[in-house]
Amino acid sequence: xxxxxxxxxxxxxxxxxxxxxxRLARTLGADLRETxxxxxxxxxxxxxxxxxxxxxGESGCGKSTLGRMVAGLLSLSDGAIRYEGTDITDARSVAAxxxxxxxxxxxxxxxxxxxxxxxxxxxxxEAAVYHGLTTRREVxxxxxxxxxxxxxxxxxxxxxxxxxxxxxxxxIGIARALAVKPEFxxxxxxxxxxxxxxxxxxxxxxxxxxxxxxxxxxxxSHDLGVVEHIADRVVVMYLGRIVxxxxxxxxxxxxxxxxxxxxxxxxxxxxxxxxxFRTVKGEIPSPLNPPTGCHFHPRCPMAGPRCGRExxxxxxxxxxxxxxxxxxxxxx
Amino acid sequence: xxxxxxxxxxxxxxxxxxxxxxVDGVSFxxxxxxxxxxxGESGSGKSVTxxxxxxxxxxxxxxxGGQINFKGQxxxxxxxxxxxxxxxxxxxxxxxxxxxxxxxxxxxETQMVEAVRAHDRVSHKAARxxxxxxxxxxxxxSPTERLAAYPHQFSGGMRQRVAIAIALLNGxxxxxxxxxxxxxxxxxxxxxxxxxQQLARETxxxxxxxxxxxxxxxxxxxxxxxxxxxxxxxxxxxxxxxxAPAHPYTQGLLGSIPGHxxxxxxxxxxxxxxxxxxxxxxxxAFAPRCARVSDTCRSSAPEIxxxxxxxxxxxxxxxxxxxxSA
Numbered sequence: 001x002x003x004x005x006x007x008x009x010x011x012x013x014x015x016x017x018x019x020x021x022x023r024l025a026r027t028l029g030a031d032l033r034e035t036x037x038x039x040x041x042x043x044x045x046x047x048x049x050x051x052x053x054x055x056x057g058e059s060g061c062g063k064s065t066l067g068r069m070v071a072g073l074l075s076l077s078d079g080a081i082r083y084e085g086t087d088i089t090d091a092r093s094v095a096a097x098x099x100x101x102x103x104x105x106x107x108x109x110x111x112x113x114x115x116x117x118x119x120x121x122x123x124x125x126e127a128a129v130y131h132g133l134t135t136r137r138e139v140x141x142x143x144x145x146x147x148x149x150x151x152x153x154x155x156x157x158x159x160x161x162x163x164x165x166x167x168x169x170x171x172i173g174i175a176r177a178l179a180v181k182p183e184f185x186x187x188x189x190x191x192x193x194x195x196x197x198x199x200x201x202x203x204x205x206x207x208x209x210x211x212x213x214x215x216x217x218x219x220x221s222h223d224l225g226v227v228e229h230i231a232d233r234v235v236v237m238y239l240g241r242i243v244x245x246x247x248x249x250x251x252x253x254x255x256x257x258x259x260x261x262x263x264x265x266x267x268x269x270x271x272x273x274x275x276x277f278r279t280v281k282g283e284i285p286s287p288l289n290p291p292t293g294c295h296f297h298p299r300c301p302m303a304g305p306r307c308g309r310e311x312x313x314x315x316x317x318x319x320x321x322x323x324x325x326x327x328x329x330x331x332x
Numbered sequence: 333x334x335x336x337x338x339x340x341x342x343x344x345x346x347x348x349x350x351x352x353x354x355v356d357g358v359s360f361x362x363x364x365x366x367x368x369x370x371x372g373e374s375g376s377g378k379s380v381t382x383x384x385x386x387x388x389x390x391x392x393x394x395x396x397g398g399q400i401n402f403k404g405q406x407x408x409x410x411x412x413x414x415x416x417x418x419x420x421x422x423x424x425x426x427x428x429x430x431x432x433x434x435x436x437x438x439x440x441e442t443q444m445v446e447a448v449r450a451h452d453r454v455s456h457k458a459a460r461x462x463x464x465x466x467x468x469x470x471x472x473x474s475p476t477e478r479l480a481a482y483p484h485q486f487s488g489g490m491r492q493r494v495a496i497a498i499a500l501l502n503g504x505x506x507x508x509x510x511x512x513x514x515x516x517x518x519x520x521x522x523x524x525x526x527x528x529q530q531l532a533r534e535t536x537x538x539x540x541x542x543x544x545x546x547x548x549x550x551x552x553x554x555x556x557x558x559x560x561x562x563x564x565x566x567x568x569x570x571x572x573x574x575x576a577p578a579h580p581y582t583q584g585l586l587g588s589i590p591g592h593x594x595x596x597x598x599x600x601x602x603x604x605x606x607x608x609x610x611x612x613x614x615x616x617a618f619a620p621r622c623a624r625v626s627d628t629c630r631s632s633a634p635e636i637x638x639x640x641x642x643x644x645x646x647x648x649x650x651x652x653x654x655x656x657s658a
Contacts, residue, residue, distance in 0.1 A: 058517035165605055195373040195606070196544060200588035200599040207598070222517065225547070229590030229599070248595065266522035268547040270574060270591060280519050283487055 002085045003046035004184060004216050005070065010079035012040040012065050037287045039065040041240040042079065044314075049183075052210065052217040054231030054248070056224060056263075058284055061237040067188045067220045071105040072096070083184075101131060104177035108189035110169035114161040120147070120172055121157040128179040146175040149212075151205060167198035174205070178213070188220045203230060224267050228252055236260050239287055239295040246320040256322040259296045294325065304331025335403055335505050335538045336385070337361040342397035343377075343384045350610045354380040354393065356562035359636070364505070365536040367529075369549025369570065371585075372559035375606050378542045381559070382508045385540075386425050387415050403505065421451040424499035428511040430491040433498060434483040440467075440494055441479040447501050466497040470527055489520035496524070503535065510542045525552055546585060550574055555642075558582050561607055561617035564636075568643030578643065578650045580622050616648070624649040 014037045018026065026032045040062040047053050057063045068074040070081060072091040080089045083103065088096035107113040114123055124146055125139040134142040144154035150171040161169055170190065177185060187206070191199045203226065209215060221227050227234055227248075234251045236244040236259065244257040255261045262280040282299045285291055291298050297307035306325050314323040325331045343355035355377045362368050372378040383389050385400055387407060400407040402423065407415065419425075427433055435443055444463035445456060452459075460479070467475035470493040483491055492512060499507055509528075513521040529552060532539050543549055549556055550570060557567035558581065566579040577583040587600030604621040607613065613620055619629040626649065634646045639654040 058519060167605060196546070196585055196588045197373060197602040198605065200590075200601040201603075203590060204599055204601055224518070225589065225591040229595060229597075263518060266518050268522070268525070268545070268551050270547050270550045270586065270589060280523075283489060283520065284517070 001048065004049040004051075004084055005047040005218075006080075006082040006085075007044055007046065007066075007070070008080045008082070009042040009044050010040060010066065010069060010081060011038065011042050011077045012062075012069060012074060013038055013077045035288055038240045038290070039287065040069070043237075043242050044079075045235055045242065045245055047184075047216060047218065049216055050210075050214065051233065052219055052231045054227035054234040055218060055220045055237065056222065056227050056234060057237035058222060058263075060239070060284060060287055062240040062287075063220050063237050064188055066237070067105070067186045067218060070218060071103055071186050072100045073105070101180055102182050103184045103186065104180060104182040105186040105188060106170075106173050106177050106190045108192055110166070110173040111161065114169060114172060114176075116161055118160070119157065120159055120161070123161075123172060124157075124175045124179050127176070131180055133180060142179075143175075146179055149178065149209070150175045151201075165198075167194055167201060170194060170198075170202055171205070174202075174209075178209070182215070184216045184218070186218045186220065189222070191226065192221065192223065199226075206230065224264065225269075236263070239285065239290050241295060241323065242314070243296065243324070244320075244322050245316075250320055256320065256327060257296075257324045258300045258302050258326070262299075294323075302326055302331060306331050334361040334363045336540075337401040338381075338385065338398065339401070340398040341381065341384055341395070341400065343380050343389055343393060343395050345393040347392055347610065352609045353562050353612070354609065355384060357398075358559075358562075358564055359398075360557055360564065360567065362506070362538045362540065364538055365532055366555065367532055367539045367541060367553045369553030369556045370540055370542045370559065371544065371546055371549060371556060373544055373585075373606055375561075375609060376559040377562040378544075378559045379510050382425070382510050382540060382542050385508055386419055386423060388425070417451065420447055420499075421502045422504055423506045423508070424502075424504040426492075426495055426499050426507060426509040426512045428514055430488075430495035431483065433495040434491065436483050438482070439479070440481055440483070444479070444498055444501060447498055451502050462501060463497070466500050467494070469500065469531070470494075470497045471523065472497070489516050489524070492516060492520075492524060493527075496528070500531065500535075500537075504537060506538045506540070508540045508542070511544070512541075513548065514543070514545070521548075528552070546574070546589060547591070558585070561609065561612060563617070563646060564644075565618065565646045566644070568640070572640070572643060576652050578639075578645045578652045578654075579618075579647050580624050580649070580651065581618050583651055584621075616646075624651075 016035045018032060018034055022032050043066055055063045069076055076089055080087060083099040086095050086099055088099050090096055121143050125143045128134045128142060129136055129139050143157050147154050147156055152171050191202050194202060219230055231248050233247050235242055238259050244260045255264055280299050293308045293310050294312050297303040312323045312325050313328055314321050315328055339359050341355055341358040345352040345354055358381055370378045384395050389395060395408055445459040448459035448462050463479060464475045472478055472493055486494060513524050541549060541553060553570050556570050556573045557564045560581050566573060566582050577586060584602035590599060602621050607617055615631050615633055616629045619625045628648050634648050636644050636646055638644045
């Protein structure tokens with residue numbers, strides 16, 4: 001079966017070119033170079049229809065950049081993205097534009113992604129009218145249905161975003177994404193800003209909608225508990241590279257990459273009793289100047305000489321892929 | 333012997349929309365070396381409780397009642413000058429955003445030496461040495477060199493460590509930490525939790541850890557107090573509260589947390605949302621969202637009852653049998 005979404009060696013670089021003064025300084029002998037960040041470095045994975053894939057990692061690992069490329073909000077530096085087999089890498093092509101409508105994104109902070117001067121009815125209905133999914137005459141009823149679907153009273157249609165609570169605003173963000181009848185939702189930290197009790201309501205809503213509308217999710221989050229709960233498979237990123245991909249149960253029960261192991265070790269858990277917090281040494285290095293070889297080697301307890309020299313290959317056994325020398329002939 | 337004893341604390345905000353009772357009759361006490369987790373959702377009054385202890389509540393808010401006994405003196409009755417002598421010295425605060433503590437235009441050294449010498453008549457050299465040892469204690473590599481740096485030269489996690497080091501400078505008896513790890517990544521959070529845990533054990537500093545994250549306090553705190561709408565609805569030893577919650581709100585919060593062994597299950601959610609603090613319902617504030625609600629809950633507010641010796645609760649319909657009430 002063709003996967004609904006395929007990423008093939010997707011990369012994104014952000015470059016800061018030298019300005020004229022810096023160029024002049026360089027011709028005079030100053031040691032200035034263009035700085036380049038590999039925000040996403042050759043990421044490959046696929047998502048099957050109906051699957052929920054969690055994308056986890058710490059700040060700066062490139063997970064949001066990757067989500068934005070899938071949504072078509074950022075162009076790719078390299079690689080290809082296919083949706084149901086159709087190449088949508090170039091966001092401007094006609095085929096891509098049709099397919100892209102099937103992919104919608106739900107953002108972290110609804111306050112900065114909802115227009116404060118528009119009423120909910122306009123926010124939710126605008127795109128549906130533009131794309132011809134409903135008419136101007138029928139849009140009110142269309143919006144009411146969507147609001148009911150996300151668990152809001154249709155009376156909210158006449159309100160402005162600032163008249164609602166954070167949880168309600170996030171539901172508006174979801175209703176807006178659903179308005180164009182998408183098949184694929186990218187949730188970028190969509191519940192991170194919500195209180196615990198509201199978070200649970202929204203997670204349940206995501207699961208209800210998935211069942212009801214047959215949706216596929218790319219669920220980006222730094223919260224491993226949430227990802228463990230909702231995802232079928234998990235992709236772990238570190239400094240722009242994918243280090244591990246595995247079915248959720250396998251990843252949480254038997255993580256293979258030392259980074260994943262460290263990450264899981266450090267999640268505070270309920271019911272663990274008084275915890276001795278163990279730590280990974282050091283901090284996340286600057287992506288401007290990442291370590292050679294495996295990006296994780298300076299912090300890795302298992303690292304050997306090979307880790308600093310060679311970028312690890314990604315090896316897959318039994319649906320579980322890892323990019324680590326430990327699983328590819330050793331670190332010596 | 334308790335270091336801090338808060339009795340019936342009331343902090344109200346006098347707004348155009350009416351009086352908001354952000355903290356309404358909060359009581360708890362804390363002994364040396366104890367870690368208290370103060371847990372609640374946004375607007376529950378947990379941060380205002382922390383600010384009230386340090387007398388940092390700004391207009392239109394005011395502490396309108398109750399006592400805050402810190403080592404035998406009532407903080408509410410001290411003059412501003414006396415309070416200033418305690419703050420940063422015997423009682424310190426760590427904020428969510430370390431940039432609230434750090435001045436962006438001063439070197440770390442200037443800020444730390446200043447904090448020492450504001451309370452202690454020591455030489456610049458002695459103050460500097462103390463700053464270096466505080467930085468080393470919170471795990472900042474090469475502290476001597478880092479003293480010369482400005483706050484923007486540190487990463488978020490390092491900045492929070494500097495803020496914690498400043499709080500430790502004068503060896504306080506009490507630290508109030510308001511969501512200090514919420515903005516940090518998991519690996520950095522656990523580094524800081526490990527250091528704080530060790531410090532509380534070694535120095536006997538009492539700690540109030542304010543957070544919305546029950547999982548963080550589960551591994552850190554000796555006791556937990558859960559706040560809802562300005563009141564502590566349940567408190568007790570961490571294990572007891574987490575394994576056998578007595579208040580329906582505590583149970584709801586625990587059920588809302590996704591995590592191990594509950595994959596794919598539907599989360600038990602608390603219906604509705606946090607109440608408008610300016611128009612709280614009569615009776616129990618949680619009643620409109622509670623599954624066990626009865627007419628009594630809607631008409632009168634439950635008082636604090638103590639049970640099991642060390643637990644207390646505000647609820648008419650507890651989830652566990654109330655045995656051996658004191």
